[in-house]
Amino acid sequence: MIPRWVSVAYLVYLAIPIALLLIGSFGDLWLNTLLPTGATLKWYREVATDPSFRRAFATSLFVAVAVCAACVVLGLPLAYAVFRTPSARVRAAARVLYQLPVALPALVLAFGFILAFSSEALPWLGSVWLLVAGHTVLGLPYFLQAVVADMQRLGLRTLEDAAESLGSTALQRFIHVVVPALRHSILSGLIVVAALSIGEFQFTNLVAGFLNRTYPVVLLQAFYGATGFACAATVILLGLALTASIAGALSAGGATRVAAANP
Amino acid sequence: MSAVSVAAKPRAWEEHASLGVSLRGARFVYPGANAGIFDVTLDIAPGELMVCIGPSGCGKTTLLKLIAGFLRLQAGTLQLGGENMAAASVRARECGVVFQSYALFPHMRVWENVAYPLRVRGVAMSERRRRAAAMLELVGLSDLAQRVPAQLSGGQQQRVALARALVFEPRALLLDEPLSALDAATRLTMRDEIRRIQKTQNIASLLITHDQDEALSLADRIAVLREGRLLQVAAPREIYDRPANAFVATFLGRANLLDATVTGRDSVRTPIGALATLAHDVAVGAKAQLLIRPERILPCSSPAPGIENILPVQLRQEHFFGASRHIELTAGGGELKIETSERGPVTHVRVPREAVQFLSPT
Numbered sequence: 001m002i003p004r005w006v007s008v009a010y011l012v013y014l015a016i017p018i019a020l021l022l023i024g025s026f027g028d029l030w031l032n033t034l035l036p037t038g039a040t041l042k043w044y045r046e047v048a049t050d051p052s053f054r055r056a057f058a059t060s061l062f063v064a065v066a067v068c069a070a071c072v073v074l075g076l077p078l079a080y081a082v083f084r085t086p087s088a089r090v091r092a093a094a095r096v097l098y099q100l101p102v103a104l105p106a107l108v109l110a111f112g113f114i115l116a117f118s119s120e121a122l123p124w125l126g127s128v129w130l131l132v133a134g135h136t137v138l139g140l141p142y143f144l145q146a147v148v149a150d151m152q153r154l155g156l157r158t159l160e161d162a163a164e165s166l167g168s169t170a171l172q173r174f175i176h177v178v179v180p181a182l183r184h185s186i187l188s189g190l191i192v193v194a195a196l197s198i199g200e201f202q203f204t205n206l207v208a209g210f211l212n213r214t215y216p217v218v219l220l221q222a223f224y225g226a227t228g229f230a231c232a233a234t235v236i237l238l239g240l241a242l243t244a245s246i247a248g249a250l251s252a253g254g255a256t257r258v259a260a261a262n263p
Numbered sequence: 264m265s266a267v268s269v270a271a272k273p274r275a276w277e278e279h280a281s282l283g284v285s286l287r288g289a290r291f292v293y294p295g296a297n298a299g300i301f302d303v304t305l306d307i308a309p310g311e312l313m314v315c316i317g318p319s320g321c322g323k324t325t326l327l328k329l330i331a332g333f334l335r336l337q338a339g340t341l342q343l344g345g346e347n348m349a350a351a352s353v354r355a356r357e358c359g360v361v362f363q364s365y366a367l368f369p370h371m372r373v374w375e376n377v378a379y380p381l382r383v384r385g386v387a388m389s390e391r392r393r394r395a396a397a398m399l400e401l402v403g404l405s406d407l408a409q410r411v412p413a414q415l416s417g418g419q420q421q422r423v424a425l426a427r428a429l430v431f432e433p434r435a436l437l438l439d440e441p442l443s444a445l446d447a448a449t450r451l452t453m454r455d456e457i458r459r460i461q462k463t464q465n466i467a468s469l470l471i472t473h474d475q476d477e478a479l480s481l482a483d484r485i486a487v488l489r490e491g492r493l494l495q496v497a498a499p500r501e502i503y504d505r506p507a508n509a510f511v512a513t514f515l516g517r518a519n520l521l522d523a524t525v526t527g528r529d530s531v532r533t534p535i536g537a538l539a540t541l542a543h544d545v546a547v548g549a550k551a552q553l554l555i556r557p558e559r560i561l562p563c564s565s566p567a568p569g570i571e572n573i574l575p576v577q578l579r580q581e582h583f584f585g586a587s588r589h590i591e592l593t594a595g596g597g598e599l600k601i602e603t604s605e606r607g608p609v610t611h612v613r614v615p616r617e618a619v620q621f622l623s624p625t
Contacts, residue, residue, distance in 0.1 A: 155364055162366035164353045165331055166380040167431065176379070180370040 024231030043232035126209025150185030283467030359428030534597030
């Protein structure tokens with residue numbers, strides 16, 4: 001009985017802010033009352049027509065998709081290399097190294113980027129690609145974690161041995177066996193990465209140029225204005241995170257299908 | 264411990280050994296360890312099922328990996344189907360390997376798994392489907408061709424693995440403890456299945472196991488491996504009836520090993536008492552090691568005068584298995600294991616002369 005009460009209480013605790021956001025986004029006036037009065041869609045209309053919000057929305061989507069692509073291109077070979085390394089010591093060292101960004105505050109990464117990319121040699125601060133690069137550093141550990149764990153769970157080594165004994169070349173093994181066998185962990189890894197990129201604030205706030213601000217950075221300003229507007233803008237962020245996760249999942253699914261279809 | 268009956272006529276593999284697997288003077292030592300394979304010579308003829316057995320760590324899986332090409336020989340030669348393969352890649356060796364964990368591709372349907380070796384060889388789709396279907400029919404899984412591996416039982420998965428390993432007509436079939444992940448009942452049916460399929464394909468096969476029943480009942484010949492060296496290679500009956508040494512005697516089947524002193528041309532003294540034996544050529548006074556299989560010792564209820572090798576015994580422990588009883592006895596100053604279907608109490612046993620064998624020193 002008690003465990004059930006605890007879980008119900010926890011779910012309510014989780015749901016209340018989201019419920020209040022939803023209610024607030026449709027409420028007309030919300031001053032010193034428990035709940036807003038009146039119902040309206042005007043806040044959503046205002047957010048949708050606000051040029052800086054529109055631009056931020058597109059930027060966030062673009063960055064998330066680009067980060068997912070970078071994670072596949074960099075992360076898959078990296079995960080494979082870590083998994084196939086014969087020395088357990090090298091494997092452990094590699095794991096510590098690629099998990100490092102999780103332990104370090106994003107602030108540290110941001111300062112590093114600012115120092116490196118505000119110089120005359122590398123004057124790229126403010127570019128959207130720098131955001132992609134930063135988010136990739138932050139997201140890659142989660143991607144690698146998911147994929148390497150799946151490689152071990154599947155016994156990928158034996159699958160590859162089997163494929164090799166059946167006559168496949170290294171490239172055929174990678175395309176026919178490694179990538180498709182890992183498709184589920186690649187997908188779930190990318191969903192995490194996309195959600196992380198969409199919600200990232202700390203790093204982005206410091207590194208993004210004014211024209212390349214992502215949605216959460218722009219959202220912060222909304223809280224200086226009307227409550228209904230802020231609520232509507234936040235609900236959209238929730239929707240965006242959800243959309244990006246699904247898009248990431250679909251694109252990765254498509255990529256693995258294409259790879260598997262080309263022998 | 265039933266051996267499939269094997270006729271005593273000369274076998275095909277004795278005549279065409281060069282066409283199957285021929286490993287000569289094979290050596291492989293793991294870097295930084297003293298374990299590996301030392302000077303192993305083994306021939307497997309087309310159609311022959313060789314079972315390699317030994318305790319864990321004896322090098323039997325290493326042996327399989329050396330033939331498949333996952334490991335490279337450091338010395339010695341390997342021929343597969345008459346071609347030198349010691350330096351060839353895994354692909355070029357074209358061995359069908361069946362893994363303990365099945366190693367089916369989880370994202371492919373059953374028929375796609377079986378057709379995979381044909382796909383990488385560029386065989387046309389219609390031909391792939393046809394040959395995969397034929398192979399699935401052979402292993403009795405035609406109905407499950409459209410399933411994915413996760414929807415199959417362990418025994419079914421192992422059949423798919425077997426079909427996949429055979430569909431491309433490999434030079435040899437290598438099975439790495441194929442039955443050890445299965446439950447006891449499935450293991451027995453799969454034993455017969457492997458045997459049947461291997462015979463229809465007439466392919467040189469090496470099966471690795473640590474299960475003596477499996478070895479005795481499946482093999483055309485058994486190779487006993489210990490610490491990287493072959494102790495004996497022979498047909499199951501010969502291994503069981505004439506083991507090369509005490510280790511082979513105890514590893515395959517149950518055994519009474521007795522330290523004896525030779526007292527005459529056909530007699531010895533042992534801890535369980537004096538025994539008459541068949542005529543032997545060991546010098547009088549020499550030490551010898553004797554083997555007596557438990558099932559060859561006969562219980563009897565009283566000492567009958569005039570019958571040799573009757574020993575009074577005391578019961579130590581008894582295990583009842585239905586068809587037989589395994590009884591541990593004390594006799595004189597030693598111990599004796601017997602196996603019998605007799606139900607009555609055991610007060611004396613008779614050891615027939617011909618049941619007493621001299622073992623060569625290990």
